[in-house]
Amino acid sequence: MTDTASGTFNILIVGVGGQGTILASELLAHVALAAGYDVKKSEVHGMSQRGGRVESYVRFGKLIYSPLIPKGEVDFLVGFELAETLRSLEWLSADSKILTDTRAILPYNSQVGEAPYPFDALDRIRQRGYDLRVVEGERLAVQLGEPKAANVVLMGALASLLPVDGDVWKSVIRENMPGKLVSVNLEAFELGYGSGTLTQGHDSSTK
């Protein structure tokens, strides 16, 4: 379990439209409510359907006012896409923990070779000395036969770092997911949670 200095948890979730970032942040907010915290969340969507960047802020703690996390005050960054994880570094503090999938979704400019895609993102993040944990959410979800559940794998990994019991998560998943998706998402959650986020061999402890 990790605690933050202020007792407030600031979580930034980023990805590309269609990856389920917003659903993930909804789950997280409901978990916080179920665990008795005050919670605020906000996101930028509207372009989500169209492949743009999507970012969700979730903040929970004893008493939360602002739904926005100021630059430099993110405790956990959860990235569903490599370039979007890298793009978010300016929001982090030196103590931020990063959980990221290795999924790469190339923007048009990269497709036609006008702007190189940062395939070296993990190295660039490591070089800056961050606590980086790689979770192959997409790959694990594909193995489960439900690629869309990658978001819940990542939430599972995040859950293992938060002071809320895994069972709270599971009951929130049962309550908030459509019936036929509950069991696969519970499995996805277990995979993320169990992977401990550290077992992929990519962890860097350079700090």
Added chain:
Amino acid sequence: MKSILSGNEAIAQGALDAGVSLASGYPGTPSTEILENISRLGGVRAIWAPNEKIAVELAGGVSYAGHRALAAMKHVGVNVAADPLFTLAYTGVRGGFVIVTADDPALHSSQNEQDNRRYASFTRIPMLEPSNSQEALDFTREAFVLSERFDLPFFLRTTTRISHGKSIVDVSKWDEDAKRPIPGLVKDPGKYVMIPANARVRHRDLEDRVARVAVFSESCSLNRIEMADSALGIITSGASYNYVKDALPNASILKLGLVFPLPADLIREFAGKCGRLIVVEELEPHIEEWVRILGIQVEGKSLIPRFGELDSGIVRRAIEGSGDDFAASGHESESVPVRPPIMCIGCPHRGIFHVLSRKKVFVAGDIGCYTLAVSPPLSAIHTTVCMGAGINQAAGMEAVLPEQHGKVVAVIGDSTFLHSGMGGVLNMAFNRIPATILILDNFTTAMTGRQNHPGSGFDMKGNRTRQVRWETLLSGLGIEHVRIVDAYDLEEIDTALEEEIIRDAPSVIVVRGACMLLKNQPVKREPPYEIHADKCTDCGICLRIGCPAISRKDALPGEKPVIDCNGCTGCSLCFQVCRFEAIEVLK
């Protein structure tokens, strides 16, 4: 009972609790979900109007009939509705009448970031501004009661973070003891007919009513002082209140929930208790100017930016006078390619913009999904100002640049056309301006999440209703040359454009193809295509149409494009543009 609600969901709940009889509006981010939730939750009528002026006038009629009414729109929607609003303040209301303006500081999804608190002081319509979802619920309920009590429409102002932000709300039942008007028609021309003789009287009366609200503002619970350390006093409202609470936990705060009219005595009292006094507000110095008018020394926009949205970091640094935005983290950003949103796979707008980009014409654009064609690879939109503007801009250009005839077109979506494009076409026909207008008919208001409109054939609840007949409508407006083309047939589009754009008369091409995301229309779905690497020369033309289903897998040089057969809708555009017959239906 506690649940997590967005501000928009909370406003919908508040309106239902207040017994609203009718709610209307035009979809616009970040306001859209208010009406959607009223429609979903309630037994009341929620109506998508063709535009905001119609929505406000409709709701105004409901209020005159003694029922409670709500009109919801985004900030720029209030510009469209401004005409009736100014005069509705004169007439006042019978049933409570609440107009929601959802402003968008930082332009998450808008063409400007106007601060509609200015509309409150300008129209003399009182305005409430909630700071979170709980207040969104409470203030909405309250606004209906106050509207009736003071015989005035009331604004409820949100910003994107309030509308779309979510927080915990106690939705327990509300016991209202206000006296409600008895529904029915009341003939009272002195109040409701604003000929000059009556309006002069009502204007004077309006100022009395506003003055009564100002007295109320001094002691109402919507405004409150939170005294802490008196060295620093902050006056704030709405979303900014949250940033102040996080950034400056020791400061004393005057939180204003009623942001027009503003309380003079309360502000004086607060200022008198505090040392340094600062107004923290997003966008315009609405509160700051009022404080100055009272003769009180105050800081505000000298510290806080007049553009964009705030957060607690910006507020803290502005007030402590420390460093710039990035000082906090000390991390510069990494260079990462931009990721502009693009049209969906199989989008019916892609073909027309591909043709336009090849023709090198000037394209006067408008507001909607198709505005995405401004980004590469299509890069085929050259103006975007406000709903309905494109048609008139093209007509204006044609009028003064006859030598450019054949080089200018306007594009406008079906929903936008029915919102405010019809007048432009009428004008073109009436004044014989030989411009060519493309109506991109995808049967929906796609940008805001696929709301129905009079061209879709379905109402808000999804029930079948009358559907506009475009040919008849356009010919009625005076357009003789109307053509309807298939959005997925590049050759047909090209021929129609070639012929109409040089025509010496006003013309309209309706480019028809249902939005790919619709469930109630026949969308074009065919077997997917594939690229045969042996025939592909890697010329990259298919990538230039910007279909997300086509990619160079790893963007490595020499890697040929591939089609994601799970995404491809079989629209055939890439097949039509490939000159090497490398693209075929997947076998």
